Amino acid sequence: MLKIEALPAFTDNYIWMLLDPQSRLCAAVDPGESGPVQRWLDAHPDWRLTDILITHHHHDHVGGVQQLKATHGAKVHGPAAENIPGKDNALADGQRIRVLDQELEVIEVPGHTSGHIAYFHDNAKEPWLLSGDTLFAAGCGRLFEGTAAQMFNSLQRLAALPASTRVYCAHEYTLSNLRFAQAVEPDNQEIAGRIEQVIRWREAKRITLPTDMRIEQATNPFLRSTEPTVAAAASRHAGRQLTTPESVFTALRTWKDSF
Numbered sequence: 001m002l003k004i005e006a007l008p009a010f011t012d013n014y015i016w017m018l019l020d021p022q023s024r025l026c027a028a029v030d031p032g033e034s035g036p037v038q039r040w041l042d043a044h045p046d047w048r049l050t051d052i053l054i055t056h057h058h059h060d061h062v063g064g065v066q067q068l069k070a071t072h073g074a075k076v077h078g079p080a081a082e083n084i085p086g087k088d089n090a091l092a093d094g095q096r097i098r099v100l101d102q103e104l105e106v107i108e109v110p111g112h113t114s115g116h117i118a119y120f121h122d123n124a125k126e127p128w129l130l131s132g133d134t135l136f137a138a139g140c141g142r143l144f145e146g147t148a149a150q151m152f153n154s155l156q157r158l159a160a161l162p163a164s165t166r167v168y169c170a171h172e173y174t175l176s177n178l179r180f181a182q183a184v185e186p187d188n189q190e191i192a193g194r195i196e197q198v199i200r201w202r203e204a205k206r207i208t209l210p211t212d213m214r215i216e217q218a219t220n221p222f223l224r225s226t227e228p229t230v231a232a233a234a235s236r237h238a239g240r241q242l243t244t245p246e247s248v249f250t251a252l253r254t255w256k257d258s259f
């Protein structure tokens with residue numbers, strides 16, 4: 001069983017460390033800078049970094065790759081469709097890889113970038129997902145390269161994963177995402193409760209992740225475009241009646257961009 005630990009980077013990124021306590025081997029996910037990972041390894045000299053997993057090509061996710069690879073010889077896994085520094089293993093949809101003796105499935109989730117991938121560990125008891133900048137706690141990534149239709153389909157695929165799936169995303173955006181979720185659904189009690197909890201956690205300097213798919217289904221507006229209240233709010237904001245879940249999603253994404 002792996003342990004998963006967050007290393008804060010920049011102002012609001014997390015570099016996830018996958019840790020195998022048995023072998024003392026570890027992997028870093030989206031190391032946008034090498035410093036936090038190097039300091040962790042310096043503090044844990046009996047551990048070895050063997051793998052680097054990349055979700056997409058943005059600098060805050062790949063900036064530390066070359067340095068870590070040069071120092072530790074770690075193998076770099078990343079999306080086939082994107083230019084990733086030092087990439088050794090080019091991954092496409094449906095591919096399965098073994099990292100730290102665990103199987104991970106690659107899910108292509110275009111939208112934030114056109115080649116973005118997520119990594120899913122299908123463990124009946126405790127499945128988990130590395131979602132990068134696609135699915136955030138209570139939100140989703142901005143559309144930099146892909147279309148709203150692509151992002152909608154990508155999120156639909158992730159939403160189909162088991163409700164117990166723990167979701168490890170790459171940024172601490174939870175509170176601001178929840179403020180938007182509450183503007184969309186002012187009467188959603190689970191959103192209201194989650195805001196109070198997240199405010200307490202942030203005051204205590206505590207990380208708000210991982211989230212899980214059940215909480216996201218209940219509070220993330222971008223997974224809730226089939227809900228009549230969400231569709232009504234998006235329609236009001238767009239100034240026209242939106243009739244499909246995809247058009248509701250698109251209107252929500254545009255609304256959030258200027259929220």
Ligand code: ZN
Binds near residue numbers: 056058112
């Ligand atoms: Zn990004």
Ligand code: FE
Binds near residue numbers: 058060061133170171
């Ligand atoms: Fe990012």
